[in-house]
Amino acid sequence: xxxxxxxxxxxxxxxxxxxxxxxxxxxxxxxxxxxxxxxxxxxxxxxxxxxxxxxxxxxxxxxxxxxxxxxxxxxxxxxxxxxxxxxxxxxxxxxxxxxxxxxxxxxxxxxxxxxxxxxxxxxxxxxxxxxxxxxxxxxxxxxxxxxxxxxxxxxxxxxxxxxxxxxxxxxxxxxxxxxxxxxxxxxxxxxxxxxxxxxxxxxxxxxxxxxxxxxxxxxxxxxxxxxxxxxxxxxxxxxxxxxxxxxxxxxxxxxxxxxxxxxxxxxxxxxxxxxxxxxxxxxxxxxxxxxxxxxxxxxxxxxxxxxxxxxxxxxxxxxxxxxxxxxxxxxxxxxxxxxxxxxxxxxxxxxxxxxxxxxxxxxxxxxxxxxxxxxxxxxxxxxxxxxxxxxxxxxxxxxxxxxxxxxxxxxxxxxxxxxxxxxxxxxxxxxxxxxxxxxxxxxxxxxxxxxxxxxxxxxxxxxxxxxxxxxxxxxxxxxxxxxxxxxxxxxxxxxxxxxxxxxxxxxxxx
Ligand SMILES: Cc1cc2nc3c(=O)[nH]c(=O)nc-3n(C[C@H](O)[C@H](O)[C@H](O)COP(=O)(O)OP(=O)(O)OC[C@H]3O[C@@H](n4cnc5c(N)ncnc54)[C@H](O)[C@@H]3O)c2cc1C
Numbered sequence: 001x002x003x004x005x006x007x008x009x010x011x012x013x014x015x016x017x018x019x020x021x022x023x024x025x026x027x028x029x030x031x032x033x034x035x036x037x038x039x040x041x042x043x044x045x046x047x048x049x050x051x052x053x054x055x056x057x058x059x060x061x062x063x064x065x066x067x068x069x070x071x072x073x074x075x076x077x078x079x080x081x082x083x084x085x086x087x088x089x090x091x092x093x094x095x096x097x098x099x100x101x102x103x104x105x106x107x108x109x110x111x112x113x114x115x116x117x118x119x120x121x122x123x124x125x126x127x128x129x130x131x132x133x134x135x136x137x138x139x140x141x142x143x144x145x146x147x148x149x150x151x152x153x154x155x156x157x158x159x160x161x162x163x164x165x166x167x168x169x170x171x172x173x174x175x176x177x178x179x180x181x182x183x184x185x186x187x188x189x190x191x192x193x194x195x196x197x198x199x200x201x202x203x204x205x206x207x208x209x210x211x212x213x214x215x216x217x218x219x220x221x222x223x224x225x226x227x228x229x230x231x232x233x234x235x236x237x238x239x240x241x242x243x244x245x246x247x248x249x250x251x252x253x254x255x256x257x258x259x260x261x262x263x264x265x266x267x268x269x270x271x272x273x274x275x276x277x278x279x280x281x282x283x284x285x286x287x288x289x290x291x292x293x294x295x296x297x298x299x300x301x302x303x304x305x306x307x308x309x310x311x312x313x314x315x316x317x318x319x320x321x322x323x324x325x326x327x328x329x330x331x332x333x334x335x336x337x338x339x340x341x342x343x344x345x346x347x348x349x350x351x352x353x354x355x356x357x358x359x360x361x362x363x364x365x366x367x368x369x370x371x372x373x374x375x376x377x378x379x380x381x382x383x384x385x386x387x388x389x390x391x392x393x394x395x396x397x398x399x400x401x402x403x404x405x406x407x408x409x410x411x412x413x414x415x416x417x418x419x420x421x422x423x424x425x426x427x428x429x430x431x432x433x434x435x436x437x438x439x440x441x442x443x444x445x446x447x448x449x450x451x452x453x454x455x456x457x458x459x460x461x462x463x464x465x466x467x468x469x470x471x472x473x474x475x476x477x478x479x480x481x482x483x484x485x486x487x488x489x490x491x492x493x494x495x496x497x498x499x500x501x502x503x504x505x506x507x508x509x510x
Contacts, residue, residue, distance in 0.1 A: 001058060001060075002033070002056050002057070002058040002060075002063075003023075003026065003027075003056065003057055003058060004037070004054065004055070004056045005022065005023075005026075005053075005054065005055055005057075006038075006054040007052060007054070008022065008052070008053045008054070008055070009042075009050050009051065009052055009053075010050060010051045010053065011050055011051075012049060012050060012051070012287055012290050012291065013290055014051075016036070016053075019034075019036070019053060019055050020034060023055070023057035026057070027057070027059050029059065031057035031058055031059060032058065032059055032060055032061045032062075033056070033057060033058040033059075033060060033061055033062040033063075034055065034056075034057045035055060035056050035057070035062075035173075036053060036054075036055045036173045037054040037055055037056055037173055038052075038053065038054040038173050038175065039051060039052070039053050039170070039173050039174050039175065040052050040174075040175030040176075041175070041291065043283065043284055043287075046283075046284060046285035046286075046287070047285065049284060049285075049287045049291070068095050068096060069096070069506075069510070070095075070096055070097030071096060071097035071098065071506065071509055071510060072097070074096075074097050074098040074099065074509060075098075075236075075237070075238055075509060076099075076100075076101065076235075076236045076238070077093055077098050077100045077101075077236070077238045077239070077240065077505060078100065078101050078103055078221055078234060078236045078238070078239040078240070079093070079100050079101070079102045079103065079239075079240045079242060080103045080208045080221070080239060080240065080241050080242060080243060081103075081104065081137060081240075081241070081242035081243045081244060081247075081481075081482070081484070082102050082104040082106075082134075082135050082136065082137060082202070083136065083137020083138060083139060083242060083244050083482060083483075083494060084136075084137060084139050084158075084482070084491045084492075084494040084495035084498065085137075085240075085242035085244075085481045085482025085483065085488065085494040085495060085497050085498040085501075086102060086104075086137070086240065086242035086481070086482070086498060087102070087136070087137075087188070087191050087195075087495070087498065088158060088161060088495035088496075088498035088499050088502075089240050089242060089481060089498030089499065089501050089502045090102050090191075090195050090200060090498075090502075091161060091191060091194065091195065091502075092498070092499045092502035092503065093200075093502045093505065093506075094194065094195055094198045094199070094200055096502060096503075096505075096506040097506075098200075098505070098506075099198070099199035099200050099201070100195070100200050100201075101200065101201045101202075101203060101234070102195065102200065102201065102202045102203065103203050103206050103208055103221070103223060103234075104133075104134065104135060104202065104203065104204050104205075104206065105128045105129075105133055105134075105205070105206065105207040105208070105226055106126075106128050106129035106130070106133035106134025106135065106204065106205070107126075107128075107129040107134050107135065107204055107205060108134075108135045108192075108202070108204050109134070109135040109136055109140060109185045109188050109189065110185075111129070111204075112129050112130075112134035112135055112136075112140070113185070115129045115130065115134070116129075116130060116131055116134075116141060119320065119322075119383070119411070120319075120320060120410040120411050123382050123383045123411060123412075125322055125323075125325060125383070127323065127324070127325065128205070128207060128226040129205075129226075130321075130322065130323050131319060131320065131321040131322070131323070131331065132244060132246040132321060132323040132457070133244075133246070133323055135188055135192070135202075135204065136184060136185070136188045137242075137244050138244050138245070138246065138321075138457075138483075139184065139491045139494075140181070140184055140185065140188065141181055141319060141321075141331075141333050142181060142184070142311075142331075142332075142333055142491070143178060143180070143181070143311065143312075143313040143314075143316055143332060143333060143334045143338075144178050144179030144180050144181060144183070144184050144334075144336075144491065145176070145177075145178045145311070145312075145490070145491070146158075146159060146162065146171055146177040146178060146179065146491055146492045147175070147176045147177060147178075147492070148490055148492040148493045148496075149493075150488070150492075150493045150496070152493060152496040152497075152500070154495075154496035154497075154499040154500055155492055155493070155496050157496070157499055158492050158495040158496050158499065159171050159172045159177065159492070160172060161495075162179065162187060162495075165187045165190040165191050165194070166183070166186045166187045166190045167179045167183060167187055168183070168336075176295065178334075178336075178338075179336065180334060180335045180336025180337070180338070181333050181334065181335055182335045182336055183336050203223070205225060205226045205227050206223050206224070206225060206226065207223065207224045207226050208221055208222075208223060208241075208250060209222050209223065209224045209231070209250075209253060210222035210253060210257070211239075211257060211475075211478075212233075213257075213475060216474065216475060216476055217237060217475075217476045217477050218236070218237050218238070218239060218475055218476065218477030218478050219235070219237060220233045220234060220235045220236060221233070221234045221236060221239055237477045238477050238479075238505060239477065239478055239479070240479045240481050240498075240501055240502075240505075241254070241464065241472075241478055241479065241480050241481060241484075241485060242481040242482040242484070242485075242494075242498060243482075243484035243485065244460075244482065244483055244484040245457055245459055245460035245461070245483050245484050246323045246457055246484075247484050248324070248362075248365055248369070248461075251362070251365070251461075251462050251464075251484075252362065254464065255361065255362075257475075258474055258475070259464060259472055259474055259475050259478065260464070260465045260472070260473050260474040261361055261462045261463060261464050261465060262361070262462065262463045262465060262486075263353070263361045263362075263363065263364050263461065263462060264364070264459065264460060264461060264462060264463050264486055265350070265351060265352060265353065265364070266351055266364060266368070266458055266459050266460075266461055267308075267310075267348035267349060267350050267351055267458045267459070268348065268349060268351055268368065268371055268422065268423070268426055268454065268455065268456050268458070269307075269346055269347045269348035269349050269422075269426060269430065269454070269455045269458075270330070270346075270347055270418060270422070270430070270451045270452060270453045270454060270455055271318045271330045271331075271332060271344050271345070271346055271347070271409075271451070271452045271453075271455055272309075272344060272345060272347045272390075272434075272444075272449055272450070272451055273318060273342045273343070273344040273405055273407060273408065273449065273450040273451075273452065274342065274343055274344075274405060274443065274444070274446065274449050275341065275342060275343075275404055275405055276293055276294075276314060276315045276340065276341060276342055276343040278443045278446070279294050279295075279296065279314070279343045279441070279443070280293065280294040282294075282441055282442040282443050282444075283295075283296065283441070292314070292338065293314035293315040293338040293339070293343065294314060294343070295312045295314045295343075296309065296312060296345070296441050296444075297309055297312065298437040298440060298441060298444065300432075300433035300436040300437055301433075302428070302429040302430075302431075302432035302433045302436065303425060303428050303429045303432065305349050305350050305352075305425065305426075305429045306349075306350045307347065307348065307349050307350075307429050307430065307432075307433035307437075308347075308348055308350075309345040309346065309347055309348075309437070310345065310346040310347075310348050310458065311331070311332050311345060311346050312332075312343070312344075312345035312346075313332035313333060313334045313338075313343065313344050313345065314334065314338045314343045315334055315335075315337070315338035315339050315340040315341075315342075315343055316332050316333055316334025316335075316338065316340055316342070316343065316344060316408075317332070317333055317334070317340055317342070317344070317408035317409070317410070318330050318331070318332055318344050318385075318407065318408050318409045318452050319331055319332065319333045319409070319410060320383060320385070320409060320410060320411040321457065322372070322383060324369065324372070326373055326376050326381075327369060327372030327373050327375070327376050328372055328375035328376045328379050328383060328384075328385050328386070328421075328453070328454060329372055329375075329454065329455070329456055329457055330346075330385060330409065330452050330453065330454060330455050331346070331455065331457065332344050332345065332346065340408070341406075342405060342406075342408055344408070346455045346458065347430060347433075347434070347451075347455075348455065348458055349425070349426040349429045349430060349433075351364070351367075351423070351425075351426075355367070355423060355425060361462065362461070362462075364461040365461040365462070368456045368457075368461060371421060371422065371423070371454050371456055372454060372456055374420060374421040374454075375421040375453045375454040377420075377421075378414075378416040378417065378418075378420045378421050379413075379414050379416060379453075380412075380414045380416075382412070383411045383412070384411060384412035384413055384414045385407075385409045385411070385412075385413050385414070385452050385453060385454075386413070386414055386415075386416035386417070386418055386420075386421055386452070386453045386454075387399070387407050387409070387413040387414070387415060387416070387450055387451065387452045387453070388415065388416070388417065388418050388450075388451050388453075389402070389403065389447065389448050389449065389450060389451070390434060390445060390446070390447060390448070390449040390450075390451060391447035391448070393418060393419075393430070393431070393451055394431055394434075396417070396419065398415050398416060398417055399415045400415060402448065402450070403446075403447065403448025404448055405446075405448050405449060405450045406450070407450045407452055409452050413452065418451060418453045418454075421453045421454050422453065422454060430451075434449075459483065459486075459489055460483055460484050460485065460486045462486060463485065463486025463487070464480035464484075464485040464486060465480075466479070466480045466485070466487075469504065469508070470500070470501055470504045479501045479504070479505065481497055481498055481501045482494040482497050482498060
């Protein structure tokens with residue numbers, strides 16, 4: 001029988017072998033099966049910080065997981081988008097006996113990396129292969145945080161699969177798991193090898209540009225090779241649309257084709273950077289050098305808006321994340337080691353329909369684009385980002401020198417007033433919220449914190465409506481999936497939605 005122990009405390013620096021020793025003591029010999037189930041840091045008292053574990057063990061070997069049921073003669077399923085939602089959907093489809101074709105407008109991860117590095121240096125943006133588009137989707141150049149606010153039953157499967165495809169085992173039990181951008185590309189290649197070795201296929205540089213239907217049922221996808229412009233038709237009546245939140249052109253195409261959608265509220269803001277060691281000291285006091293790079297999560301309320309930190313990247317960098325010409329977009333990334341000098345997070349202000357005029361479904365999307373274009377203009381029209389020190393932002397003046405914190409944004413920065421890019425309500429809310437957050441996290445409102453604009457791709461501006469069978473309410477055979485379709489936010493919940501869709505497709509055809 002498997003035994004489980006919870007709430008076992010280890011001091012900082014103490015070896016995890018102690019857990020094995022506890023199991024041995026309970027069983028009278030070393031366990032044949034031992035697994036850490038949960039590991040979290042208790043930092044409520046900065047003078048007494050410790051790790052807390054749950055673990056399972058048994059004197060029997062690990063129980064075998066029953067294999068998944070499989071289809072004999074499955075239909076062709078197209079998975080559009082190779083972000084976490086699309087890829088995890090494809091993997092589960094393979095496990096259920098399908099041979100999906102993954103259609104991706106961007107490049108495979110190594111080529112994509114070259115395009116992204118080229119953009120950082122030469123500022124030539126590849127519109128189909130960038131930080132938002134390409135193998136791995138928006139998650140590839142990320143911090144790879146895998147924690148989620150959702151309690152989807154598939155979350156555990158997602159972590160197990162990430163581990164199976166090469167992520168460190170600890171992601172299965174850490175309270176705040178993360179992979180890091182450097183390890184993610186290996187995971188993506190392992191997933192690709194698995195899909196292709198089991199009858200699946202990838203079509204890179206292939207953009208989904210249209211579809212045909214008959215009587216409200218999907219009949220085929222129209223595809224375009226993004227390098228040659230050649231168009232082709234793929235006959236298929238089952239497709240997963242895992243497009244991500246930045247596929248603005250594809251949302252418009254689907255909407256024009258009669259696919260029902262709703263506008264969603266979203267948030268806009270900036271990236272804020274501090275010295276990682278100062279955040280560490282504020283969070284962990286004297287323990288900070290012995291613990292992983294500290295994170296934080298802050299919320300404030302100002303001018304009747306919620307202001308919140310999001311996608312915090314400890315020891316990471318701010319990255320250029322544009323996917324449209326003439327727009328500046330920021331985001332955050334870190335490596336597994338999280339050992340950069342700065343830590344950053346998105347600092348977002350909730351927007352309401354009244355801020356951008358709800359005259360049509362894409363009003364919010366145009367509003368996002370407008371903010372990105374203003375940031376491009378004030379940043380100098382070459383994808384440099386506008387930056388301002390917090391003290392200058394608060395005093396409405398353009399910064400002229402840095403303090404201790406230097407910006408990490410790779411495509412160049414320019415001292416400029418962020419108020420010329422952001423909506424006035426976002427500026428007022430940020431000015432009030434930053435000092436309030438500084439009362440909860442010492443130094444968050446330090447005068448030399450660097451604000452880099454703008455962060456606009458927080459979530460999808462639309463939701464593609466789906467019914468109980470998870471198919472589009474207006475186009476049967478199309479399965480809206482993941483963040484772009486408005487059903488998830490972040491890597492893990494998007495991957496979980498991909499698994500959910502795959503299971504629904506299996507149920508339909510089994
Ligand atoms: C820099 C950065 C850092 C991030 N850090 C984190 C983090 O640490 N933790 C976290 O949880 N989340 C993070 N996120 C968010 C996370 O990446 C997304 O929530 C997640 O990737 C959404 O998954 P998805 O599969 O739904 O969509 P995406 O990952 O956006 O994937 C969609 C894919 O569809 C493709 N596509 C779009 N349109 C078409 C078309 N017409 N034809 C063919 N292909 C198409 C795109 O090229 C893309 O590859 C980060 C995002 C960015 C940009």
